[in-house]
Amino acid sequence: MAHDPLAWIEDELAQLEAAGLRTTIRTIESPMDAWVTIGGRRLLNFCANNYLGLANHPRLVAAAKAAADEFGVGPGAVRTIAGTTSLHVTLEERLAAFKHAEACITFQSGFTANLATIPALVGPGDVIFSDELNHASIIDACRLSRAKVVRYAHNDVADLAQQIANVGEMRRGLVVTDGVFSMDGDIAPLDAICDVVEAHGLILMVDDAHGEGVLGRGGRGIVDHFGLHGRVHVEVGTLSKAFGVVGGLVAGRRTVIEWLRQRGRPFLFSSAMTAPDVAACIEAVQLLEESDALVRRLWENAAWLRAGMQELGFDTGQSSTPILPLMLGDAPLAQRFSKMLFDEGLFAMAIGYPTVPMGKARIRVMNSAAHSRADLEQALEIFARVGRALEVID
Template identity: 60%
Template sequence: MGKYDFITAELADLKAQGLYNTIRTIESAVGAWTVVDGKRVLNMCSNNYLGFANDPRLVEAARQAVARYGVGPAAVRSIAGTMTLHVEFERKLAAFKGTEDAISLQSGFCANLSAIPTLMGAGHVLFTDELNHASIIDGCRLTKAERVIYPHRDVGALRRALAEHKAASRKLIVTDGVFSMDGDLAPLREIVAVAEEFDALVMVDDAHGEGVLGSHGRGIADHFGVQGRVDIEMGTLSKAFGVMGGYLAGRREIVEYLRQRARPFLFSSAATPADVAACTTAVEILEKSDEPVRMLWDNGRYLKGRLADLGFDIGHSETPITPVMLGEATTAWEFSRRLFAREVFAQAIVFPTVPKGKARLRVMVSAVHTKEDLDFAVDAFARVGRELAVI
């Protein structure tokens, strides 16, 4: 028996269950229409909420940054990798978020791995929503803190758990702001209130709320009017901002402590000049105008209405994220393949990203989709839905 036989068997099992992920290749800039595997298709599954991934203003900012600073800092931030670009971006981001300070990281995943293990340790207690993102789960696993997993969005259960652990020297509630697979929101106003009652810290992962929720896309804390009451806001720069990276924003002493002790900040090279300059430009655009955010929400409402009218199960999303629920993984993959044949790109989402039996297509609109684009997508969904007897 060969030493790799177990891997071959696992891959065969994934294919048999319909869980094998066929990874497609992007061959152009990411926009409303994108070249995928040699075919021009309507892109309905990227996180390019505001269309910034190919925005000429961000492209030009990146080009100028490379011309001045080169392609990379060639060091970690804490030794020789902090450039004026990083300092300027963090200052502007904190001002945009309405927080005292901000720290930028290499990714949203790194941001969660920076904050949670740095702030929590043995003798402390973490309270985490059962549907939190994998990066939150991994951040919690890296600590020696006790973990309490509370039912999804259940503030009553959270309060009871906090009461049971009120003697803990340090308590942290961590939750996604927007739950990315279903598009529903954390009840952040209520979470903050119960945290204040039990003297717990609150951290919100705003990866899918940044650029989407709140005034000019400032995020979920702004959306619920709890700015200054959330201790740590985490976000990504790869979704609405269309670039790459992550950040943590909050009270000055928390951010400074993360600069001193967060391992991804200390031991992984700094973000590239091109990325940082493009992200700074994204913040500047949103400061000046909320038009991209309004266009995103208009498109989201339009698409949801059309798909619901056709009889699709689109769940209970409160954001432009539109899950088209299909149940079995094999159905979801076949639906995705048939859409692609009709020039619509929407990948299947199956276990382990979502529970077994809850496979879906997560349809993602963008501010740069036109109504004609959305009608084209709806027509393809209608045809495939009838072919597969989904509607």
């Protein structure tokens, strides 16, 4: 029989299994909320990026339904051909106003926003300075651009300055960082990075996927958090986390946004967001403009749970945002921990390599404004039981 050219995949999968790195994908049978149904069981949900509980918010659901009635369900085309509806234009105007940016463009996801933006700004002969822990979509976008990539030490502004000095003359240079690092929950020192970038006349881009709707006044993001309006050239965000829907965005100067409309390849060559998605996002902006109550509740919940976890003796890493990593180190231990949580009625994923470095496996506990105090108390009891059973805490 001829050699099976795909036989290696079984071997690779078996190796992942043995190393405790094969992901089990759970199937959710209910709306995304503080509680979800999996395998017919109700579980406390500490897994989602649904920071503000908007994924199942009645106002967003109603807006999506109304848009489906008015515009149907499919975009029918890419944005530049026939995929731009009045809803898309409204969302972009509302987001720009919300973020105090000159203009905004939306994409199908945060991932495609990065893939569109970086290759549109730099190319062969240019240099990208990228934080070593940047998100996979930034890494892939950098590769696509074919610019030279120089990684600097995580959140280390002195190293960034040194790397820029080492390169010296360059045609165009881009500094790119996550705003909030999604696996550790720490915040990039964007103010200090901005000073260095300005001193060297480079372009500054931040991917604020986990800061959008979370950081800044009423969830206006990391640029607002640091008061850097007008100084950060490109602010990428996502509509799939705190905004509760799906989609990506880039906010910035009018010229940059127009350039992305002309040269952002996922904008030109992949179909638009659907009308129900866009309408739900508009409603999310409306909600955030009306009140910061959900953002405040998210931070209160996160502070309460972090304090409780630390009191129990868990190592909660470097986070200063609602992302709460329980650092366990060993990937099989993290998987066992997640499995036991699941058996106890709590859904929180183990994260291992390649999402985080080898030896830095963890349970990533995601807080949400949707959790009640009773939910948090119940969660803490479960974490304590599992932590003790696995001898992670005393």
